[in-house]
Amino acid sequence: MTTTIVPSPLRTAVDVSGLRKGFSTGRTRIEVLRGVDLHARGGEILLLVGPSGCGKTTLLTLIAGLLDPDAGSVKLWGQALEALNAEEKTAFRKEQVGFVFQQFNLIPTLTIRENAAIPLLIRGLSQKQALDRAGAMLEKVGLGNRLTERPGKLSGGQQQRVAIARALVGDPKLLICDEPTASLDGETGAQVMEILRSNALQSERCTIVVTHDQRIFKYGDRIAQMRDGVVESMQDAPQSASVRAIAPAALG
Amino acid sequence: MFRIALRMLAGDTGKYLALVLGLAFSTTLIVQQGSVFTGLMRRAATQVESVPQADIWVMDGATRYFDERRAIEDTAVQRVRGVDGVEWAEPIFFGMGTAQMPDRTFASVQIVGVDRAARLGLADRFEDGRPEAIAEPDAVYWDHLNLDIYKQVRTGTTLEINDRRARVVALASAPRIFLSTPTVYTTYQRALAYSPGTRKRLTFVLVKVKPGHDHGEVAARIAAATGLGAKTRETFFWDTVFFYLKNTGIGINFGLTVLLGFIVGAAVAGQTFFTFIMENSRHFAALKAMGLSNRTLVLMVLLQALAVGVLGWGLGVGAATLFGHNITDRSVVAFLLTPQLLAISFLGTLVTVLLAGGISVRRVVAVPPAVVFR
Ligand SMILES: Nc1ncnc2c1ncn2[C@@H]1O[C@H](COP(=O)(O)OP(=O)(O)OP(=O)(O)O)[C@@H](O)[C@H]1O
Ligand SMILES: [Mg+2]
Numbered sequence: 001m002t003t004t005i006v007p008s009p010l011r012t013a014v015d016v017s018g019l020r021k022g023f024s025t026g027r028t029r030i031e032v033l034r035g036v037d038l039h040a041r042g043g044e045i046l047l048l049v050g051p052s053g054c055g056k057t058t059l060l061t062l063i064a065g066l067l068d069p070d071a072g073s074v075k076l077w078g079q080a081l082e083a084l085n086a087e088e089k090t091a092f093r094k095e096q097v098g099f100v101f102q103q104f105n106l107i108p109t110l111t112i113r114e115n116a117a118i119p120l121l122i123r124g125l126s127q128k129q130a131l132d133r134a135g136a137m138l139e140k141v142g143l144g145n146r147l148t149e150r151p152g153k154l155s156g157g158q159q160q161r162v163a164i165a166r167a168l169v170g171d172p173k174l175l176i177c178d179e180p181t182a183s184l185d186g187e188t189g190a191q192v193m194e195i196l197r198s199n200a201l202q203s204e205r206c207t208i209v210v211t212h213d214q215r216i217f218k219y220g221d222r223i224a225q226m227r228d229g230v231v232e233s234m235q236d237a238p239q240s241a242s243v244r245a246i247a248p249a250a251l252g
Numbered sequence: 253m254f255r256i257a258l259r260m261l262a263g264d265t266g267k268y269l270a271l272v273l274g275l276a277f278s279t280t281l282i283v284q285q286g287s288v289f290t291g292l293m294r295r296a297a298t299q300v301e302s303v304p305q306a307d308i309w310v311m312d313g314a315t316r317y318f319d320e321r322r323a324i325e326d327t328a329v330q331r332v333r334g335v336d337g338v339e340w341a342e343p344i345f346f347g348m349g350t351a352q353m354p355d356r357t358f359a360s361v362q363i364v365g366v367d368r369a370a371r372l373g374l375a376d377r378f379e380d381g382r383p384e385a386i387a388e389p390d391a392v393y394w395d396h397l398n399l400d401i402y403k404q405v406r407t408g409t410t411l412e413i414n415d416r417r418a419r420v421v422a423l424a425s426a427p428r429i430f431l432s433t434p435t436v437y438t439t440y441q442r443a444l445a446y447s448p449g450t451r452k453r454l455t456f457v458l459v460k461v462k463p464g465h466d467h468g469e470v471a472a473r474i475a476a477a478t479g480l481g482a483k484t485r486e487t488f489f490w491d492t493v494f495f496y497l498k499n500t501g502i503g504i505n506f507g508l509t510v511l512l513g514f515i516v517g518a519a520v521a522g523q524t525f526f527t528f529i530m531e532n533s534r535h536f537a538a539l540k541a542m543g544l545s546n547r548t549l550v551l552m553v554l555l556q557a558l559a560v561g562v563l564g565w566g567l568g569v570g571a572a573t574l575f576g577h578n579i580t581d582r583s584v585v586a587f588l589l590t591p592q593l594l595a596i597s598f599l600g601t602l603v604t605v606l607l608a609g610g611i612s613v614r615r616v617v618a619v620p621p622a623v624v625f626r
Contacts, residue, residue, distance in 0.1 A: 060625065066622040090540070090546075091543065093542065098542075099538075105534065108263070109262075109263020121256060122253060
């Protein structure tokens with residue numbers, strides 16, 4: 001059977017418009033985001049690229065509702081973040097958002113299964129349910145035989161896979177990755193992206209990946225180019241068609 | 253998440269140990285020093301406690317505490333017996349004397365003289381000898397308080413107390429008193445003979461209250477009827493303890509030691525806990541990014557604080573108890589672990605960890621979750 005369907009038209013998942021954000025440090029004030037417009041769809045991996053300091057990370061934190069914009073709006077599946085209070089935003093993240101960081105941010109004193117279970121524990125699942133599901137997720141990222149080890153025993157690539165398992169275990173609708181391969185060598189980075197590609201794609205899920213790493217461009221569907229606090233251009237990723245062809249298998 | 257909180261804590265073995273041991277140390281210090289203190293203070297009034305049969309002590313009206321004694325008239329016993337609610341009343345003599353030792357050195361001794369028939373206040377535990385021989389001429393018990401300097405006195409040794417012959421028929425072993433003077437027990441009449449003086453030589457009248465009567469009321473009635481002082485056993489005990497507390501500085505001196513130890517232990521533990529939380533603040537920020545509410549975060553940190561607190565306190569109490577485990581009311585070292593001390597040390601630990609937890613948690617809550625991207 002090859003007649004799998006790419007969901008189409010893909011629903012708008014993330015809708016950012018006119019987003020502005022500045023920071024004051026002492027007497028000086030820098031305008032980091034100067035009117036960002038960005039649309040990302042469910043079922044795609046959107047790469048966010050641009051020179052250092054252009055505001056990529058800042059944009060991610062605003063999309064995740066970790067910071068509030070000075071102006072403009074962020075809508076996630078039609079829900080405007082500015083309409084939510086701090087508690088509601090936290091609750092929204094708990095249910096809908098997964099994170100992968102450059103620095104992994106695993107808790108070194110916990111086993112990798114406990115680390116991967118955290119989003120479910122935050123949601124209030126029982127210890128057993130959470131650990132079972134985390135174990136199954138770690139299995140998917142190829143770490144099923146190391147569940148009770150601590151992160152420190154693992155290589156960088158393996159740790160990032162744990163972080164991906166943690167980000168995906170709660171099946172979030174939005175997956176936010178800030179330079180997930182920047183701490184890894186080329187080959188390991190590619191492996192991590194393969195895993196992200198084959199596990200993250202779901203018809204509803206939108207994955208946004210900030211990266212500098214040209215070698216992983218091929219794992220995205222579209223690339224948003226940022227410069228000086230705005231999204232300058234939006235284009236299809238190289239080989240995106242071929243990559244997308246493997247997507248339906250993951251759409252389940 | 254609470255299990256995760258505990259696992260985070262226990263996983264950092266070095267800090268975890270430092271925390272628990274710091275709290276255990278300050279607890280040990282509070283409990284051990286506190287117990288030595290209460291043990292010593294109790295000794296100040298041991299002799300009041302050591303006649304549990306007496307509900308009321310009758311004495312000169314101006315007496316404030318046990319070691320301040322002025323003799324009363326012998327007839328007081330009869331007068332007390334006539335008061336309503338008194339079941340029985342017996343005399344007891346306490347006085348000081350000088351004992352000439354076999355090697356011609358001497359010792360200040362405390363003389364206790366009890367009614368020959370009632371035997372109230374007489375030692376009832378012995379290391380050696382024939383206690384029943386107390387009725388024989390010149391017979392005394394000798395209690396050297398387990399102090400080596402007096403161990404030359406044995407059963408059969410003949411002493412001179414205030415220039416009168418005394419024959420040791422048994423070595424007594426009574427609870428230790430505050431002072432290190434050995435005690436000589438004998439009959440009331442013989443004790444009077446050792447202490448020549450005026451017609452007033454009775455020290456206390458010991459009173460048993462009839463069942464159904466209130467001790468305080470009977471004491472008041474005795475005082476009114478005889479013009480003497482009368483205190484219930486409890487009142488006399490506490491009056492004596494508090495007299496020493498107020499007038500010797502022992503309370504303040506012990507208090508300072510305990511306070512210093514507590515502050516050092518609490519500061520070390522508090523600082524370590526704060527460092528632990530700060531080192532984990534990035535992880536807490538990540539948890540917040542993942543949707544952990546501030547409420548749960550606060551509870552997690554307080555749980556971590558409580559966990560080390562309870563564990564440290566438990567270990568500290570354990571260590572202090574081990575220290576006191578072989579100490580009895582006969583030992584040279586005093587030790588009395590009271591529930592109040594346990595409560596105070598627990599409160600102290602609780603205040604420490606909650607303060608450290610509270611300060612740390614404020615800092616963690618203030619960390620914006622966006623820092624996880626830095
Ligand atoms: N909380 C903050 N306070 C002050 N300045 C900030 C803050 N966050 C970001 N900035 C500044 O905003 C600018 C953009 O930062 P941001 O981290 O978004 O860039 P970036 O595109 O992710 O860069 P990089 O590729 O180096 O990660 C930088 O100059 C940074 O110093
Ligand atoms: Mg960045």
